[in-house]
Amino acid sequence: MNRIVMSLPLALLLVAGVGCSKKSSAKAESEKHEHEHGEAGEGAHISIQEMRGIKLLKVSEARVETRWVPGEAQGDEAAQAVLSSPVKGIISQLVAVPGQGRGAGTTLALIQSPELARLKAEWISAKSKLTRAQSELAREEKLYKAGAGARRDLETVRSEAETAQAEEEAARLGLEAVGLKPGEAGASFQVKAPSAGSLVAWKVQKGQGVEAGQELGTFQAAQASIVKLEVPQPGPVGWNPGSETEVRHTSGKVWKARLEGTPTALTADTRRMGFRLRFVGGPLPIPGTPVEVKVPMEKGIYLPQAALQQMDGRWGVFVVEKDKAEFRPVKRGVEIKDEVLVLEGLKPGETVVAEGAYLLKAFQQKRSEPEGEEGHGH
Secondary structure, three states: OHHHHHHHHHHHHHHHHHHHHHHHHHHHHHHHHHHHHOOOOOOOEEEOOOOOOOEEEEOOOOEEEEEEEEEEEEOOHHHEEEEEOOOOEEEEEEOOOOOOEEOOOOEEEEEEOHHHHHHHHHHHHHHHHHHHHHHHHHHHHHHHHOOOOOHHHHHHHHHHHHHHHHHHHHHHHHHHOOOOOOOOOOOEEEEEOOOOEEEEEEOOOOOOEEOOOOEEEEEEEOOOOEEEEEEOOOOOOOOOOOOEEEEEOOOOOEEEEEEEEOOOOEOOOOOOEEEEEEEEOOOOOOOOOEEEEEEEEEEEEEEEHHHOEEEOOEEEEEEEEOOEEEEEEOEEEEEEOOEEEEEEOOOOOOEEEEEOHHHHHHHHHHHHOOOOOOOOOO
16 A cells, blocks of 8 residues: 555656656647748748749840730821712612722712702703704704895894703703713712722711712722721830831731831720821731731730739749748739739849749648647647
8 A cells, every 4th residue: 555655646747747748849849840831921931842843934134025916907097088979869778888898980879869860850851952952043044044034033043052052061060060971860879989999987877868968988098008006004115106017917918017106195995005007018908907016015024924923912923042932022014925024023033933833822821821729638
């Protein structure tokens, strides 16, 4: 009995010693873990020596990159013509389609015009009256020469013939004023292409009544001569008036174009920078043709899109130094193809994670999460 009593304090001491030893061991392990991985959060260093799927990239010098911006081939405003109707009538047919090439003199639209029919009828009546007056004048001249006619009758018939001729001429000029020859006139007026080119747009519809002199649409003579495009901010670099660039079409055709001027204000609807270029050489596309223009964008450092990650609402990259990766916020610019422009935050010569940056992001976010509250029973 005495032995049992004496050994009890010793057993308690052993148990206490084991407990202390476990706490010390756990504390040391925790300190070791913190030493190896550092504190969580921005600016923490991550060792990438044993991580797979990581590829590094040395940041190159800043460069000016180009991108293809959508534009449209258009005709010069000076080469445009306004289509109008010289007579009152109703649009019976719109033959031409906007953007469709048409030859000089080809029909673009038809207008049924009672006014034109009246002008034609007036000319026919005047011509018929003139024919009768001229026949009567010839008969009276023969009678007068033969001594069988009176001079007064001859003068009267001659005066009537002159009046009939004046009326016929007035009726003929009325038709010619609307662009028609008397023999071609009818109840329908043909709106024709003033030259080779294409219809830009109609401002009327089939069945619509029109007044004499009313604008019907716009016709673009010849071929396109300029290119218009809108570029998002911050805009091109070193693009000055006179600079030449390339313009391409989906068919594979490529043209040269020269910048005519730089915008002084943003467009009202899209808030972009509008540019105008003039084609250099031909053969050129027809107006309205969609094209792409090669534009030099802002100068800076370009990285693969996979290198940039977003953490806590900020874009950044993982910068590597001595096998340690640290997340660094950067100022992101435009995307060009599969690259992103970095405006601020990096210097040439630094090393960044180009592929697998998302793994480091996931690792850092997981490490930053608070430890679960899983209580331990004692």
